[in-house]
Amino acid sequence: MVAVILSGGAGTRLWPVSRELYPKPFMRLPDGQSLLQKALLRAVSIPGVREVLTVTGQEHYFSTKNEYAATELPEGLELSYVVEPLRRNTAPAIALAALHTAQRHGPEAVMLVLSSDQLVDNLAAFVQAVQQAEGAARQGYLVTFGIRPTYPATGFGYIQQGEALGEGVFRVERFVEKPDLETARGYLDQGTFSWNAGIFCFQAGAYLEALKTLSPEVYEAVLRCWESSPKSSPSYIDAASFKAVPNISVDYAVMEKSDRVAVVPAAFGWSDLGSWDATAELVPPDAQGNRIFGDVVLVDAHDTFVQSEGRVVAAIGVEKLVIVDTPDALLVARRDRVQDVKKVVEQLQAKQHQAANRHRTVQRPWGSYTLLEEGPNFTIRRLVVRPGQSQLLQLHHHRSEHWVVVSGTARVVRGEQELWLRTNESINIPAATPHRLSNPGLIDLVIIEVQSGEYLGEDDVVRLETSEELLLESGRGD
Template sequence: MNILLPVILSGGAGTRLWPVSREAHPKPFIRLPDGQSLLQKTFLRAASLPGVQRILTVTNRDYYFQTKDEYQPLAPSAEPIYLLEPCSRNTAPAVALAALYAHDRFGLQTTLLILPADHLIKKLEAFHQAFATAVVLAQQGWLVTFGITPSAPETGFGYIEAGDPLPVQDGAGRVAVRFVEKPDAVRAAEYLAAGRFFWNAGMFCFTAEALLTAMETTCPDLFAAARTVWQQTEPAANPVELPKVPFNELPDISIDYALMEKAANVAVVPCDLGWSDIGSWNALVELAQADDAGNRTIGETMLLDCHNTFVQSEAHLVAAVGVQDLIIVDTPDATLVAHKEKAQDVKRIVKHLKDCNHEAFRVHRTVYRPWGSYTVLEERPRFKIKRIEVKPGASLSLQLHHHRSEHWVVVTGMAKVINGSQEFFVRPNESTYIPAGQPHRLMNPGTIPLIMIEVQCGEYLGEDDIVRIEDQYGRKA
C-alpha cells in the first residue's frame, strides 16, 4: 500500500517581515489576523488530505519545542513527527533527508508532499484537487511541482513554463519545459500574456524512490553527502536528530537548483489556490480588512485623516494623523515605519542590525524556551528585570551563573525551587534569592502556569552566562 507523507519545511529568517519575524522567531510562527500561525495553517492543510496519518516536519533543532507547542492546540488527527537539523542547509538537503527517512520507515513507494511552512493557501478544495492530480503523476514516476496561475506580471517569483498535457485528470498535469529565474517587468508581462507560464510555488510531490533515483543521477555529490548523514542517524526516534558534523558538510542549495531544473521527468500541475508566500509586509497587509479610506489595522490603533495605511500594534495604542501609503508595525522592542513601495527593503534593515550585532535582528523581548517563555521588562547597566512563565510540569535546567545574582518573586502558581543544597516551595507573594555561583533550578509542579518576576543584578547579564549542570531538554548551552 502506498503511504502518503506530507513533509513541512519550516525555517528561514523571514527578514522582510521584521520586526514581527526574527531569527529566533521566524515567519512560520507569526500570527495572522485570525489568530493562527502560518505553520499551524500548513499543518491543518496537510492533515486535511485523505489518508494522511503522519506529518513530518523538517526544522532547526532550536525550533523543535516551539513547533510542538504550535501543533499541540490543534488536537491533530495526524501524528507529528520531526526531523531536526543542527543548522540551515536550504531545501535540497532537507528534502533528500526526508526521502531517506521515508525510505527507511515506510518504503520506497512512499509518496512525499513537500510543503513550505510559511505559505498561505485560501482555496482548500482547489488544493485537494491539485494534490490528487499530483499523487497520480508521482506514482507514475514523475517529479511533480505545483504551478500557480499568475494574476499579475509579478517580478518577485520564479516561473515554470508548461508544455504538453499529460494523460491524467483531464490533462490537468503538464510537462515542465523549464524553470525561469525571477524576471524583469517586461519579461514578466510577456510570461503573463503567453498563458503557459506559472509561478513556482515551491511545493512538490514525488515518491521517495523517484526522488532518490533522480538525485543520485542529477546531484550525486549532494546525494552521497545526505546518505553519509543518514547512515549516522537513528531513524526510529521521534524526533530524529541529524548529526552535526556530517550535516555541516552538506551544500547550501535549493531543491530547484539541485534537481528540478535539471531532471528530465518533471511535471507541473497548474492551479489557482489563492496562494501567497507572504513574502513582504504588503502581502500580509492584504489579509486585514480595509476601511473606506483603504486603511487596515491590527491591535489598538487610532487613525485620523489617513489613507491606504497599515498599522499593527502588539503592546499599546499607536496613533497616526494625516499619513498615507505607510506600513507602521509596533512591537514591544522595535517599531517599523516604511513606505509601501519600499516594503521589500525591510530586509536591508535586518542586515544592518545583524552587521551591528544588535539583538533586535535575532530575538523579541519575549523569548520562547522548551519550558515556557521569558519577557525582558527592563534592562539597564547592572540590572535586568524579567517576567518568567513556566508551563505546568515543566522545569528549567539545574544551572549556575558566574556574574549575576537573581531574586525571584512568584506572582501566580507555585514554584518548586532548588537553591544550593535546599529544596522548597515558593508561593504567590513569596520570594527567594540566588547568589552568583550557586546551583539552582526552577520547576512548576502545578497544573496552571507559573508566573514570576526575576531581578538580575551583576556586572554581566548576558544569556550566555549559564552553566547547565543538568537539563531535561538536552541543552548544553
C-alpha cells in the same frame, strides 16, 4: 502519504515581527493563527496523511513544537521531526525527509512537501490539486505545483507546462527565473506559465534516486549525515558531517535537471506573504483604504497599514505608509519601499544588534522568558513555565536571582532544599547555588525574575545535569 513541512528561514522581509530566531512561519495573523499552524492544518486535511514530518533548525525546534502543541489536531496523527544544526537549503532538507520516509514507510511512500510560510485560501481546491499530483507521483514523476498567475508578477519564478500527462497534470517544459515586467506580461498572455509555488509531491525513493543521479555530491553528503545521526524523533542531524553538505535548492539540484518532472497548475488562493504590503492585504480596508491590526488610532490617514503588538499607535495626516510596532522595534516605510526592509536587517546584523535576531520574548524547551527591563547590574524578566515542565539543574557564578510567583505553583530546588511557592511568594537564589525551577501544576507558572550581579550574560550558566534537549540549548543560557 507523509506530509513534510519545511520550517525555518532567516526572517528578513517581514522584520520587525519576523526575525532570525522567530521567522515568518511563527507570525500571528489577524485570525490568531500562525502561518506554521495553518501549514500543519493544511497538511492534515489531505486524506491519507497520518504522519507530519517537520524539518527544522535547532534554533526553531522548540518554537515549532510549541505551535503544534497549541493546535487542535486529529486523533492518531504522528508528529515527527528532523532537526538540522545549520541551514543547507531545500534540497538537503527534503533529502533528509525522504530518507526518514523511506526508512519508515518504504521507498514508494509518497511525500507532500509544504512550506511553512505560505497561505492557501481555497482548501478544497488545494486538496483536489494534491490528489491529482499524487496520481502522477505514484507513476514516478516528481511533481511541483504551479499557481495560475493573476497579474504579471516579477517576484516569482515561473513554470511552463508542456503536454498533458493526465487530468490536471502536465509535463514541465521549462523553469524560468524571475522575469522583468514585459516578459511577465508575455507569460500571462500565453496562458501556459504558472508561478512556482515551492510545493512538491513525489515518492521518497524517486526523489532520492533523482538526487543521486543529478546531484551525487549532495546525495552522498546527506547520506553520510543520515547514517551518522540517530533515527529517533526528533532526529538530531550530526553537525560535523552536515557542515560538508552543499547549500543548494531543490529546484537547482533536481527539478530543473530531471526529465521526469510534472506540474499541476492550480488556483487555490496561494500567497507567500513576501512583504508587508502583501500581509496588509489580509486585513479588510476601511473607507479611507487604511488597514489596521491592533490598538490603532488614525486621523486623516489614507491607504496606510498599521500593526501594533501592544501599545497604542496613532498616526495623523499620513498616507501610503506601513507602520509596524513591536515591544523593541518600530518600522515606518512607504508602501512602495517595503521590499527594502531586508536592508534594515542587513545594517542591524552588521552592527550585531540583537533586534535583528530575537524578540524580547524568547522560546525555551520549558516555556519562554520576556525581557521587561535591564540596566547596569540588573535584569528583570517574566518567566512562563508550562505545566509539567522544568528547567535543568544549574548555577550561575556571577549573578543572584530573586523569583516572585505571579500565578501557578512553583517547585524550587535550591542547594539541598526543595521548596514549594504559590502566588505572591518569593525566594532568593544566591550566586553559585545549584537551583532548578519546575511547574508541577496544571496551569502556566508565571514568575517575575530579578537578576543582580556584575555580569549578567547568557553564557554565565553551568549545567549540572543533561537531557536530550540540551543538545539544542547548549550555549544559549537558561
